[in-house]
Amino acid sequence: MSMAFIGSASRGLSGYDLAIRCPGAPAAPNGVKTVDLRLGDGWDDDPVGRAVEALERSGLGRADFKSRVVLLANDDTGGERETLVLYAALYGLAGRHVDVYAGGTVLELSRPDWATGDLPDAGRPPKWLPWAQAGGPPPEGIPWVPLEGNDPDQVTVIRHANRLRFVAPAGTRPAVEAFVRLAAIRRRPKGERFPHLSTGHEPVPTRKDDPLQGIDLYAVVEAARRYQEEQRRSAADAATVVAPREVSPRLRRIAEANRVDVVSVLQRLGFSQGESGKWRCPWSGAHPDSTLADTVQVTDDNRARCKSCPQWELAPVALVAETRESAPDEAVSFVLDDDAAVEVGATVTARVTGVETAGYTCTVDDGGRNHAALLFRPRHGDLPEGVQPVEWSAGDRVTAMVTDVRPGPDGRLVLSATAPELVTRILGVFVDELCSGRVVIMKVARVVGTRTKVAIARTTESGSDARGAVIGHGAARLRGAQRMLDRAFGRERLEIIDYARDPRTYLVNAMKPTRVEDLLIRDGHAVVAVERHLYRGGIGQGGLNAQLAGALTGLYVRIVPTGTDLTAALDELIAERSPGQAK
Structure with missing residues (x-):
């Protein structure tokens, strides 16, 4: 095979935070949290439904995949089919590939270089290929290619066939390798195209959606995605509805x-x-x-x-x-097509020209006229250890807001890159519901160039899911706002969370994507317990996740691993912070 699969001899299973175990798979090392995932007897009768039921029983959610995850596979011959169905379900839930332990080593499929689909083909086939088969004995009535085929004509069949049957080789490791290789070759700009898991003995297909062609692994992926979406929507349905506000x-x-x-x-x-x-x-x-x-x-x-x-x-x-x-x-x-003045409250694109003690000198282009401007350094208070304040260089483009115009003949502009209204305005470019007032921004917490959390709420009982409206189809709205928010570096992470009047619910939402197991709030302080395998992600980079969640909720937040005595931890936190200390 031309694909590059990386065995993790340098990092064993102890390097993972969570192991998801298929039936018959080996046990995980001590200290690695294990979740069993099984389809149950008779799963061949309804593999799609059984896959979703398996996810429900496991309790897995998308937040679990923020940590280092590995799927422990069954190496016995015959176990590869169930492993492939479970792998497809996990792909749909996680929205990405996960590593697989099979054959005594790890296939590091979560790495961006896990495989390449850039094999050359012979061009589009002269006629439409409704079905083809990869692997197994050559069938009658449809084109066939070997699993390891790299010939351009063979790649054409794999890549361009509308539906592909896949006969898995014996053994879990070669089966997984072949499966992800085919998915990589068949990838489209919108994502993976998974084959049908075939026995090689199905009848000749009569139509493109013939249901007798094996297990549709893409249907398993889609069912898992719908399950994840239903989880998200159920949380959104409970979101707080707030009174309408006047649109700016x-x-x-x-x-x-x-x-x-x-x-x-x-x-x-x-x-x-x-x-x-x-x-x-x-x-x-x-x-x-x-x-x-x-x-x-x-x-x-x-x-x-x-x-x-x-x-x-x-x-x-x-x-x-x-x-x-x-x-x-x-x-x-x-x-x-107007000549709106660059004035206080306007958003502008500033080009950094130099550095001063107070901040950065910039120019702002106003229809051919350049304004001199000063962009103040962002002030975040005490940043957590490991989080560096943003530093811009000459030539960087920064989206900012005009906060003042200094007196003088040139009217030097004073700019801010941290004003909460700046984030609201940027999101308004992509989110119609913010401009109509159906969705409102309740609060913004931002560390420029690193991470921003935005609490949103809807103003009507019926209508759009507020968080879904802001994120957009395929997260297109969110990505557009993120690009504009951080043009200089393109690394800032923008997170949208649901506002809630209930402090506990609000804090749980603010901690996402980390899943909260338990929490305790008192006197403006909170301790939040997360699973030990999610502890690093719950804290966030140098404590940043907790700090931003606290900024949104008005609480001083500390993250602790599950099993901690929350009452004692909260007493200790309050005692550390003497009365009158700023929260």
Whole structure:
């Protein structure tokens, strides 16, 4: 095989925090938390339903996969089929590959270089291939390729067949290796395409969705994703509904600009329309095939939509902000074609030119006129150990807010990159519900360049799930806001959490993605217990997760591992912080 699989001789199973154990698999080393995952007898009759039931019984959630996880597989011949179904279920729940222990070593599939799907093929086949088979004996009626085939003609069959039957080799390790190899070859920009797990004796398929072609592993993945989504939605349904608030004038301007015909915006941005009626994608470099550049459609709801790249669907303001790398108010001014003044409260793109004692000298381009500006250094108080304050260099582009205009002939601007309203405005570019008032931001906690947590709530009993609305389909809205928020480094993590009036619920939400096992709150202090295998993630980088959760909730938070006496730990925390000390 041409794929590169890495055995972890240098890091044994003791290097993992959580081991998920298939039936018949070896035990995990002492000190590694183990969760059993089994389909049960007769699972072949309903593998998709049994896979979801297995996840429910295990109690696993997406937060578990924030730690180092390994699947312990059964090496006995015949156990590979159940292992592959369970692996597909875990992929759907986690949203990524996990490591697998099989054949005495670890296949480090969670690494980005675990395998490559970049094998050359012979081009698209001359006619549509509804079905093909990889492995097993050559079948009648459909194309066949060997599992280890690297010939371009064989890769074409694997990559371009609409449905692929996969006959797993004997033994769990070669079965897993073959399975992930096929998934890598068949990968598309939107993600993996998993094969059907076949015995090699199924009848000749009569249609593309023939149900008699083995176990549809992609259906297992999708069922696990729906299960994870239902878990998330059940939490969202319990989210607090707050009273409506007046929408700020600048958010209303975003809504106004988004009503401008997006076709006119595309034309003003300089994009051309192809013979098909579609527009040339502004992000054609994101396409794996440059011939797919004319892929942007204008939708009935006035958006530019491209399913073939990360910027999936954008309203006029977001379209301008992404293509021109503009700040929210700059993008609005472009769409409305006005000359809105750069004034206090405006969001701008500042280019760093130098360093002063108080902060950074910058220039702000205002329609061809450059404003001198000073960007103050972010003040975060005492950052946890290991978290460094952001440092910008000449040439860096920073999205900031004007907080003051210094008197003088040039009117030097004073800028802030930490103003909470800046985060609200950036999210408003991508989230219509913020501009309409159906969703509101309750509080923002930010360490610039590292991590930001935003508490949100909905203002109506019915309607959109607030967190889902902000994150967007495929997290597209969240990623767009994250890019604008941290243009200089592109490393800041933006997290959206549900606000709740109940302090316990609010703190549990604020600690996500870490799962809270128990907590105790008293006198403005809180101790939060998390599973030992999640302890490092619960603390976050140098205590940052706890600090930001505390900033959102107004509590002083300390993380402890499960098994700690919470009452004693809270007494100790309060005693450490003398009365009158700032919280």
